[in-house]
Amino acid sequence: MEAAFNRININNIGESLQQPNYSINLAEYGEILSVHYSTYEWSQDIMLIVFTNKILVAQLDHQDKLKFDVLAKFQHNVICTNVYLSSETAINIVPLNIQFCTASVDFKLRVFKGNLSNENTCQELVGHTSYINDLNYDPENIYIVSVSDDHTARIWTTADNKQLAILKLTSPGMSTCWHRDDSSKLLVAEKVASAHWAPFDPQLIASLQMGELLLWDITRSSRPIQNNLMYTEGGGEVKFSSGTELIAVLNKLENSLKVIHVQTQQERLNVKLSLPSNITWHLRIPIICGSDGDKLNFWKIVPK
Numbered sequence: 001m002e003a004a005f006n007r008i009n010i011n012n013i014g015e016s017l018q019q020p021n022y023s024i025n026l027a028e029y030g031e032i033l034s035v036h037y038s039t040y041e042w043s044q045d046i047m048l049i050v051f052t053n054k055i056l057v058a059q060l061d062h063q064d065k066l067k068f069d070v071l072a073k074f075q076h077n078v079i080c081t082n083v084y085l086s087s088e089t090a091i092n093i094v095p096l097n098i099q100f101c102t103a104s105v106d107f108k109l110r111v112f113k114g115n116l117s118n119e120n121t122c123q124e125l126v127g128h129t130s131y132i133n134d135l136n137y138d139p140e141n142i143y144i145v146s147v148s149d150d151h152t153a154r155i156w157t158t159a160d161n162k163q164l165a166i167l168k169l170t171s172p173g174m175s176t177c178w179h180r181d182d183s184s185k186l187l188v189a190e191k192v193a194s195a196h197w198a199p200f201d202p203q204l205i206a207s208l209q210m211g212e213l214l215l216w217d218i219t220r221s222s223r224p225i226q227n228n229l230m231y232t233e234g235g236g237e238v239k240f241s242s243g244t245e246l247i248a249v250l251n252k253l254e255n256s257l258k259v260i261h262v263q264t265q266q267e268r269l270n271v272k273l274s275l276p277s278n279i280t281w282h283l284r285i286p287i288i289c290g291s292d293g294d295k296l297n298f299w300k301i302v303p304k
Contacts, residue, residue, distance in 0.1 A: 018269075018270070018271050019271075020271075020297035020298055020299050021066075021287075021298055021299055021300045022066045022297075022298040023295055023296070023297050023298070024068055024295060024296040024298075025294065025295055026049065026051075026056075026294050026295065026296065027294040027295075029049075029051045029054060029056065029294070030051045030052055030294065031051065031052070031275070031293055031294055032049060032050065032051065032277055032291035032292075032293070032294060032295075032296065033050045033051060033052065033079070033080060033081070033277055034048075034049075034050040034080065034081070034082060034083055034277050034278055034291075035047065035048070035049050035050070035277065035278060035280050035289060035290075035291050035296060036048045036050075036083050036084060036085060036280050037280040037281060037282050037283065037289065038085045038089065038283065039085070039242070039283060040085070040087045040089070040283070041283065041284075042090055042092065043085065043087075043089045043090060043091060044282065044283040044284055045059055045060050045061065045062065045091075045282075046058070046059055046071075046085060046089060046091060047059075047060060047280075047289075048083050048085055048100055049291075049296070050076070050080045050083050050102075052079060053075065053076055053077055053079075054073055054074065054075060054076060055073070055074040055076050055080065055083065055100075055102070055112075056070050056072075056073055056074075057070070057071045057072040057073075057074070057098055057100075058070050058071060059071055059091060062282070062285055062287070066298065071091070071096065071098075071116070072096075072098060072114060072116055074112055074114065074120075076102065076104075076110075078104040078105060078106050078108075079104060079105045080102045080103065080104050081103050081104060081105060081131070081132065081133075082102065082103040082132065082133070082134055082135050083100060083101070083102045083103075084100060084101055084135050084136055084137055084144075085099070085100045085137075086099035086100055086101065086137050086141055086158070087137060087139065087140070087141040088141055095115040095116055096115055096116050097113075097115055098112070098113070098114045098115065098116075099111070099112065099113045099114075100112055101125075101135055101137065101144055103132035103134075103135050103146060104132075105131070107128045107129060107130060107131065107132060107148070107150075108124050108125065108126055108128070109124070109125035109128075109132070109135065109144065109146055109156070110122055110123065110124055110125070111123045111125065111144075111158075111161055123161050125144075125156055125161055125163070127154055127163050127166075128146065128148045128150055128152070128154065129148075129150045130148050130149035130150035130172075131148060131149040132146050132147070132148045132149075133147055133148060133149065133172065133173060133174050133175065134146070134147050134173070134174065134175040134176050135147075135176070136176050136177050136178060137158070137178075138178045138183040138186075139178060139180060139181075139183050140183050141158055142157065142158060142159075142183065143155050143156065143157060143158065143164070143183070144156040144158060145176050145178070145186060145188075146176070147169075147172075147173025147174065147175065147176045147188055147189075148172065148173055149172040149173075150172075151168065151169045151170065151171060151172060151173070152166050152167060152168060152169060152173065153166075153167040153169060153173050153176060153186075153188045154166050154167070155167070167188070169188065169190055170190060171190045171191050172190065173188055173189070173190060174189045174190065174191075174192060174193060174194065174195075175188075175189045175192075175193075175194045175195050175196070175237075176188045176189065177195075177196060177197050178197075179197060179202060180197065180199050180202065181202060182202070187205065189207060191209070192207045192208060192209040193208045193209060193234060193235045193236045193237070193238075194207070194208045194236060194237045194238045195207040195208070195238065196238050196239055196240050196247075197240075198240045198262075199240055199241075199242040199243075200240070200242070200243070200244075200245060203217055203218050203219055204216070204217065204218075204262075205218055206238045206240060206247055207238065208230070208236050208237070208238040208249060209234070210234045211229060211230055211231035211232055211233055211234055211236070211251065212227055212228065212229050212230065213227065213228045213229075213230045213238065213247070213249055213260075214226070214227050215227070215262070226262075226265070228260070228265065230249050230251070230258060231249075231251040231253075231254050231256065232254070233251060233253040233254050234253070235251060235252065235253050236249060236250050236251040236252065236253075237249070237250045237278055237279060238250075239279055239280070239281055240262075240281075241281045241286055241288070241301075242281060242282075242283050242284065243283070243284050243285070243286060244286045244301075244303040245261055245262040245263055245303065246259055246260070246261060246262070246268060246286060246288075246301055246303055247259070247260055247262055248269075248279050248281065248288050250276060250278065250279045250290065252276050252277075255272050255273050255274060255275075255276060256270070256271070256272055256273070257269065257270075257271050257272075257273055257276065257279065257288075257290050258270050258271075259288060259299075259301050261303065261304070264304075268301050268302065268303075269288070269299055269301055271299075273290060273292040273297070274292055274293055275291075275292055275293040276290055276291060276292055277290075277291045278290070278291065285300070286300060286301045286302075286303055287299065287300050287301070288301060
């Protein structure tokens with residue numbers, strides 16, 4: 001890992017609904033493969049940005065004008081397909097503590113730990129036999145869950161990075177996440193492109209299937225409570241905003257990002273991207289970030 005306290009220039013594009021408020025050019029590192037905002041209060045301004053053989057740990061300051069500082073660079077010699085930050089990451093201590101997990105094309109998970117010094121580690125978690133589609137830490141940082149084309153969801157313990165359990169699935173596991181307030185509840189999506197648990201409503205789940213956005217009340221889950229045809233092509237990703245009733249949907253086949261309000265179903269954003277990878281929300285501010293080739297684009301969404 002390389003410590004790298006350098007600031008990158010940001011283009012302030014404006015307030016247009018269709019244009020990003022800010023855009024960051026990261027062409028010096030290559031194409032962006034994945035991007036991930038921290039989902040924890042104490043590290044909410046930390047972001048992981050994945051490239052072909054490198055992962056950047058960056059800090060964003062959202063006060064007035066956006067500032068983007070690269071804190072560290074981790075070498076990752078196998079192509080990374082997913083990444084998630086641990087709740088153990090903290091930037092308000094000295095030295096900094098950075099911990100995250102990646103999934104790679106060699107079907108392995110890798111847990112990285114660093115403190116911007118030479119005391120950095122990378123441990124491989126081996127078990128999956130096919131492509132890993134998603135991974136997630138539980139809110140208490142006790143477990144990691146990963147889902148794969150090998151028809152399994154696997155639970156790993158963070159204390160020793162050992163495999164604790166294998167959950168057999170009937171088809172490839174496509175996405176997974178823990179209940180925000182109850183780490184004994186785990187969501188695993190099969191036969192759908194993506195699914196996500198609403199942070200603002202523990203009974204609400206969204207799924208994306210064949211271009212259709214479905215909202216489910218898990219207390220009466222036999223039928224969706226709301227459905228919207230978002231795309232004509234299948235595939236994609238769905239993510240709730242943590243602080244507002246907004247939901248973002250990305251379809252890479254149609255190069256399209258849309259944001260709607262859950263209750264009013266009003267469209268708040270509809271943009272085209274040339275080469276998107278994935279989407280991620282800031283924890284507290286209604287800012288959606290999506291990569292586009294070698295750029296990071298940020299839109300601040302007005303909830304109502």
